[in-house]
Amino acid sequence: MGFEEVGGMSYYVGILLGLVLVLKWVLKSVNSWMYESGLEKKTRERLPPGDMGWPFIGxxxxxxxxxxxxxxxxxMSDIVRRYGTEGVYKSFMFGSPSIIVTTPEGCRKVLTDDDAFKPGWPVATEELIGKKSFVGISYEEHKRLRKLTAAPINGHEALSIYMQYIETNVVSTLEKWSQMGRIEFLTELRRLTFKIIMYIFLSSESEEVREALEKEYTVLNYGVRALAINFPGFVYYKALKARKNLVTVLGKIVHNRRMKREEAQGMTKKDMLDALLDTKDENGKKLDDEEIIDTLVMYLNAGHESSGHITMWTTVHLQEHPEFFQKAKEEQERIVKNMPPGQKGLTLKEYRQMEYLSKVIDETLRLLTFSVMTFREAKKDFEMKGYTIPKGWKAVLWFRSVHHNPEIYPDPKAFNPSRWDDVVPKAGTFLPFGAGSRLCPGNDLAKLEIAIFLHHFLLNYKLERENPECPLMYLPHTRPTDNCVGRIIKVSK
Incomplete structure (x- = not known):
């Protein structure tokens, strides 16, 4: 090949490379043109650093x-490397122009300012959990529904009532597991926590119905953090089918309960479904079936998924750290020893004495960060650290960065309950259940469930994992790929 031919080829290769770079630049600019061009010049100039990725997928x-x-x-580390440590970044996430917020103060401001922000969940989350559940309703509707459900879920009287049911099931379930041999610990925990939340909301439903619903929720959860691509083969497509099945089953339950209540006038309330059917607003209007079903879909999901995962990880961390295990066990032994003569089972008094165990649970909540992020939508232009979150854009609050920030939590990847000794977290630095008016309504119930399980586990059992070095998966939630296969061993006293 002659010199001229080589030169000619190099020329065309150069042109081709140039065209590729231009095409890449054009494609990387599409989202910016679509979503920034309509903003006022002042707002565009005050957008935080970042990029909006590829067209549509961002x-x-x-x-x-x-x-x-x-x-x-x-x-997130790549974003910080490219755009600095400001903690506010322009992006395009889950189908929307977004500002990612990673600082405690920024997260706190967004979560607590209801005048400036409203829920901004991705399309997949809204469609799967329900537009008339907490994730989609307005501030006033949320306030009304939260008021209705808060006391029956987290109230002192309610927690006292649930304790006996939770403890009875924990004791019998641990005993059963110890006789089963090899189990998927996480799978079995999710079944246990689902049974508990089902009892609270739908006390009379059969085991067959419960197992059918739990199976559908497993599929549903994979779609909550997926792109909303409703096409065969995609996770969201399967999750939508699971939601449809859930709505069908729950719709029948609601219908049958209405019929029973009409046949038995004056029947007493038994569970949360009765409360939802009875509730009225100031004008006497009751919730319709869609509102009730979406509320059930949300609560039944949130009420078992997070509790199951957190309980598993707390158990695993304690088992991996014998010194923390022993300290937590000794606390539970003292609590049992100090119970009044003749008392059977735990009460809220004993639960509130579990000071060290509470630190263990908080440390797991921090380290795990079950909800990596949450979403809000700006109702108006909002200023933060000299930048603007434009009206209509999403604020993606990256809790994982807050909880793993070494300036707030030294050696953040280490499990260390002692970091909570005599420490009251500063506002915005500890957000396992969110904050503000939309704080997770079941947070007290979740911690109670976890504490009761750990109380009996620490006193009487140990976990032997089959694959302690098992790799992890992080979507939809952090867990071992084998669902923590192992054996629950009963220990002699």
């Missing part, structure tokens, strides 16, 4: 790639 490819790898933090 930064989701990078997010999914990181969270399906062994290093989920690669997504």
């Amino acid at each position: 930064n989701m490819w990078a997010f999914l790639r990181a969270f399906k790898s062994t290093n989920p933090d690669a997504f």
Whole structure:
């Protein structure tokens, strides 16, 4: 090949490379043109640093790639490396122009300012959990529904009533597991926590119905953090089918309960479904079936999924750290020893004495960060650290960055309950259940469930994992890929 031919080829290769770079630049600019061009010049100039990724999918490819790898933090660390440590970044997430917020103060401001922000969940979450559940309703509707459900879920009287049911089931379930041999610990925990939340909301439903619903929720959860692509083969498509099945089953339950109540006038309330059927607003209007079903879908999901995962991880961490296990066990032994003569079972008095165990649970909540992020939508232009979150854009609050910030939590990847000794977290630095008016309504119940389980586990059992080095998966939630296969061993006293 002659010199001229080589030169000619190099020329065309150069042109081709140039065209590729131009095309890449154009594609990377599409989202910015679509969503920034309509903003006022002042607002555009005050957008935080960042990029909006590829057309339509935005930064989701990078997010999914990181969270399906062994290093989920690669997504945020790459953004920080490229755009600095300001903690506020422009992006395009879950189908919307977004501002990612990673600072405690920024998260606190967004979560507590109901005049400036409203719920901004992704389309997939709204469609799967329900537009008339807490994730989609207005501030006033949320306030009304929260008032209705808060006391029956987290109230002192309610927690006292649930304690006996929770404890009875924990004791019998641990005994059963110890005789089963090899189990998927996480799977069995999710079944246990689902049984508990089912009892609270739908006390009379059969085991067959419960198992059918729990199976559908497993599929549903994979779609909550997915792209809303409703096409065969995609996770969201399967999750929508699961929601449809859930709505069908729950619709029948609601209908049958209405019929029973009409046949038995004056029947007493038994569970949360009765309360939902009875509730009225100031004008006497009751909730319709869609509102009730969406509320059930949300509560039944949130009420078992997080509790099951957190209980598993707390148990695993304690088992991996014998010194913390022993300290927590000794506390539970003291509590049992100091119970009044003749008392059977735990009461809220004993629960409130579990000071060290509470630190263990809080440390797991911090380290795990079950909800990596949450979403709000700006109702008006909002100023933060000299930047603007434009009206209509989403604020993606990255709780994982807050909980793993070494300036707030030294050696943040280490499990260390002692870090909570004599420490009251500063506002915005500890957000396992969110904050503000939309704080998770079942947070007290969740911690109660976890504490009761750990009380009996610490006193009488140990976990032997089959694959302690099992790799982890991070979507939809952090867990071992084998669902923590192992054996629950009863220990001699």
